[in-house]
Amino acid sequence: MKYILILTAIIIIITSCKKEFFAEPENSNEVVFEQFWKGFDKYYPEFQSKKINWDSVYAIYRPQVNSNTTSKQLYDVMRNMLNVLQDRHSAIYIAGYDSSYRYNRVDSLNWIGFDNLKNKYLETTKGNEAVKYAKVRNENVGYIYIGGFEFDDNNYSIIDDIVSEFGNFSGIIIDVRQNEGGALRNAETIASRFADQKRLYKYNKLRTNTLHNDLTDYLPYYIAPKGNKQFTKKIILITNSSSFSAAEELTLMFKSFPYVLHIGDETQGGSGTTPIGIELANGWAYRVSSIQLLTTNKQPITNGIEPNIKIGISQQDINLNNDRILEKAIELAK
Amino acid sequence: MFFLATEIIAQSDSITKKNQIGFGLGLYQAKIKNALVSDFGHKGTQIPAIQISYKRISKSNFHNLQITYTNLKLYSPYRQNYTTDLRPTLAYSYLRKLIDPTQQFSLYLGLTVFGYASFRDVRFNNEDIANNYNTEYTSMLSVSSMATYKIEKNLFEVQANWGGVSFNQRTGYANKVAAETKWQLQSFSNFNEYSLRMAYTRAVSKKINLRIEYNFQFHSFIKPEYLGYLSNCLTISSSFKF
Numbered sequence: 341m342k343y344i345l346i347l348t349a350i351i352i353i354i355t356s357c358k359k360e361f362f363a364e365p366e367n368s369n370e371v372v373f374e375q376f377w378k379g380f381d382k383y384y385p386e387f388q389s390k391k392i393n394w395d396s397v398y399a400i401y402r403p404q405v406n407s408n409t410t411s412k413q414l415y416d417v418m419r420n421m422l423n424v425l426q427d428r429h430s431a432i433y434i435a436g437y438d439s440s441y442r443y444n445r446v447d448s449l450n451w452i453g454f455d456n457l458k459n460k461y462l463e464t465t466k467g468n469e470a471v472k473y474a475k476v477r478n479e480n481v482g483y484i485y486i487g488g489f490e491f492d493d494n495n496y497s498i499i500d501d502i503v504s505e506f507g508n509f510s511g512i513i514i515d516v517r518q519n520e521g522g523a524l525r526n527a528e529t530i531a532s533r534f535a536d537q538k539r540l541y542k543y544n545k546l547r548t549n550t551l552h553n554d555l556t557d558y559l560p561y562y563i564a565p566k567g568n569k570q571f572t573k574k575i576i577l578i579t580n581s582s583s584f585s586a587a588e589e590l591t592l593m594f595k596s597f598p599y600v601l602h603i604g605d606e607t608q609g610g611s612g613t614t615p616i617g618i619e620l621a622n623g624w625a626y627r628v629s630s631i632q633l634l635t636t637n638k639q640p641i642t643n644g645i646e647p648n649i650k651i652g653i654s655q656q657d658i659n660l661n662n663d664r665i666l667e668k669a670i671e672l673a674k
Numbered sequence: 675m676f677f678l679a680t681e682i683i684a685q686s687d688s689i690t691k692k693n694q695i696g697f698g699l700g701l702y703q704a705k706i707k708n709a710l711v712s713d714f715g716h717k718g719t720q721i722p723a724i725q726i727s728y729k730r731i732s733k734s735n736f737h738n739l740q741i742t743y744t745n746l747k748l749y750s751p752y753r754q755n756y757t758t759d760l761r762p763t764l765a766y767s768y769l770r771k772l773i774d775p776t777q778q779f780s781l782y783l784g785l786t787v788f789g790y791a792s793f794r795d796v797r798f799n800n801e802d803i804a805n806n807y808n809t810e811y812t813s814m815l816s817v818s819s820m821a822t823y824k825i826e827k828n829l830f831e832v833q834a835n836w837g838g839v840s841f842n843q844r845t846g847y848a849n850k851v852a853a854e855t856k857w858q859l860q861s862f863s864n865f866n867e868y869s870l871r872m873a874y875t876r877a878v879s880k881k882i883n884l885r886i887e888y889n890f891q892f893h894s895f896i897k898p899e900y901l902g903y904l905s906n907c908l909t910i911s912s913s914f915k916f
Contacts (some may be wrong), residue, residue: 361894361902364751365713375713433803435752440803617796617804619712623752625798 365621369414372620373405376418376432379618384425385545385632387552389640394552397424411622415439418626426642427610428584429629435622443610445644450580450605450653451517454485456661461670470495470526473502476513481673482506483666485515486530489522489586496529503533503571511574511673513666514594517604521585531593532566534575534600539563541596542589545632558638563593575600576669579647584608591645592635601672603651604665606644694729700909702744706757709900711796711806716757718748725909736769736782736820742907755798763790765869767833769820782820786835788869788891789813810901814840814867814893827877837867842895867893875913883913 365371377398387394401417409417411434418432419441431442454472458465462474462483470491473484484502506512514530543558577594579587579602588607594600615627634640653664699722707715723744730737742763749756769784789812796806816835823830842865873887887909894902 360900361707361715361892361904364715431803433799433801435754435799615804617711617798617806619714619750619752619755619798621713623750623755625755625803627804 367621369405369407369409372414372622372624373402373417375618375620376421376626377402379616379626379628380421380425380430381552382550383547383616383628383630384430384552385547385555385630386425386427386640386642388555389632390425390642392424397421415441427629428608429610429615429627431615431627433625433627435624445581445608449518449582450665451582452653452658452661452663454487457485457663457666460661461663461666468495468498471498471502471530473506475509476670476673479670479674480508480510481670482509482512483515484512486519486587486590488519489524489526489590490520491522491526493523493526493529496526499530499533500567500569503567503569506571507569509573511576512571513576513578513669513673515578515666515669516583516587516590517578517580517665518582519584519587519590520582521587521589524586524589527586527590527593528563529566531563531590533569534571534594534597535563535565536570536572536597536599537565539596540636541593542636543634543638545634546630555632558634563596572597572599574673576673577602578604578665578669579607579645580605581608581644584610588633588641588645592633592641595645596636601649602645602647603649603669603672604647605650605652606646607641609641609644692731694727694731694913696725696727696729696911696913698725698727698909698911699723700725700907702742702746702905702907704744704746704748704759704903704905706748706759706794707894707900707902708757708794708796708808710808711757712750712755714750714752714755715902716748716750716755718746718756718759720744720746723907734771736767736771736784738765738767738769740765754800756796758795758797760793761790764788767818767820767835769818769833778824780822780824782818782822782833784818784820786816786818786869787813788816788835788867808844810842810844812840812842812893814838814865816867816869829873829875831871831873831875833871835867835869837865837893840865840867840893840895844898844901865893865895867891869893881914883911885909885911885913887911 381394401421404417405414422430422443426443428442428444431440433440461477463477465472465474467473471486476483540560541563542561545555548554548556577600579591591607595602614631615629617625617627619625632640651665651668657664701721702723703719705715705717723742726741728739745760747756747758765788767786769782772781772783774780792810794808814837816837818833818835820833869891871889873885875883875885877883889907892904
């Protein structure tokens with residue numbers, strides 16, 4: 341029995357020394373600020389490409405935080421720091437979901453709303469909550485609207501039916517305006533039904549060390565045909581400044597196909613997908629972009645993906661439900 | 675943790691002999707600290723956890739296999755932030771008797787292989803604000819020692835394990851952030867593992883044993899991001915022999 345007690349005592353002594361496990365962070369404004377700043381300092385991949393001196397940001401904002409700083413003031417400091425990054429994948433979330441903030445590049449939406457568009461330009465619309473499709477009125481052209489990639493994966497397998505149904509059309513319009521992204525795999529499901537062969541569509545770069553310019557080599561990503569049938573005739577892709585994240589990945593996939601024309605407005609831009617969420621010492625949380633997304637020309641998509649034909653909708657046309665971008669797309673897809 | 679188990683013991687009504695197969699339900703408590711997503715430890719308790727076990731005791735060898743299934747929701751001090759962790763765990767010990775001076779008190783020395791798959795998801799403000807889904811596969815090889823004391827129908831066991839080497843693969847965003855961390859063989863310098871098992875078993879009839887067992891486990895990895903896990907488990911078992 342003596343041996344049993346000795347053994348037990350040894351285990352307890354050894355395990356009680358794990359300070360890094362048992363120590364919890366102090367909850368103070370200064371600690372919260374430091375955690376927030378250090379998270380970006382450690383993981384954010386675009387300081388160099390955006391020419392941001394993060395130490396200077398620290399020098400500006402750290403003095404604004406002390407024990408007397410209110411929660412609202414601390415939140416405002418963090419918002420201002422996020423505005424320096426101009427990156428919609430990075431965000432601050434307040435405990436209890438009272439508020440949250442992430443940068444948004446404000447542009448004209450160039451969007452009349454799907455219901456208005458449907459009533460004016462389309463025949464009977466089919467589909468589901470994620471993917472809607474219809475024949476364009478009086479034209480041998482198909483139209484597909486994808487409002488997001490965050491829905492259940494099963495919604496996107498409808499693309500096989502659409503490709504079969506639209507197989508004899510002269511062209512297809514794919515509209516991802518107001519699509520704020522979601523799961524990358526769903527974007528791949530869609531794009532793979534329009535791929536003629538395996539093609540490089542983007543590079544990623546990741547942070548590897550503590551220095552801001554310590555990034556991996558260019559990591560290539562490919563899109564390849566999937567499904568029983570692929571549509572490889574004329575394709576017109578429409579984006580606007582709210583097309584973001586997985587919708588931008590989809591845009592890069594389509595732009596790798598030589599038979600695709602991209603029209604509308606630049607996408608939202610920013611860094612790549614897969615932000616990391618991190619909890620702060622006061623229960624708030626933030627997320628930091630972790631991957632730099634680059635085109636096949638190895639250019640970051642910081643300012644959005646440029647369309648082949650840039651075209652907008654005036655406020656007057658929006659008021660009259662005239663979608664000049666869609667009209668141009670129909671003209672090109674005929 | 676209270677763990678209600680059923681054990682089927684073959685061949686003998688002796689409390690220490692031959693094959694035992696058990697199934698049980700119980701309560702499990704754990705704390706996880708994942709520096710990638712929080713400096714806070716997230717804690718949780720589960721009733722019931724599920725355990726299946728196989729034990730074989732011969733004159734000079736001791737085999738013990740335990741499979742434990744847990745599906746925990748571990749909260750940070752701020753209740754709106756939490757980690758879900760689905761974790762099947764397997765532990766197998768092989769120990770060889772060193773001394774048996776009295777037939778009552780025995781010492782064993784051997785090895786334990788401990789492995790688990792952890793499927794984790796971290797939520798802040800109850801929302802998936804950034805997809806922190808993380809999958810981890812880990813196996814650890816530990817040096818084990820065990821002391822047993824048998825008196826009439828009572829058996830006491832104390833087993834301690836010290837981690838030696840570990841095979842730890844983390845996928846998901848932890849992997850992407852740190853890039854090339856796949857299949858990293860961890861050495862003792864950046865890996866810690868200690869575990870303790872204490873059990874008291876009493877044979878109440880030719881067919882039935884009763885047992886109370888406590889399991890403690892702690893392990894941590896330093897790279898690529900600190901990841902620590904501590905669990906406590908106290909079980910009460912009823913065993914059937916045939």
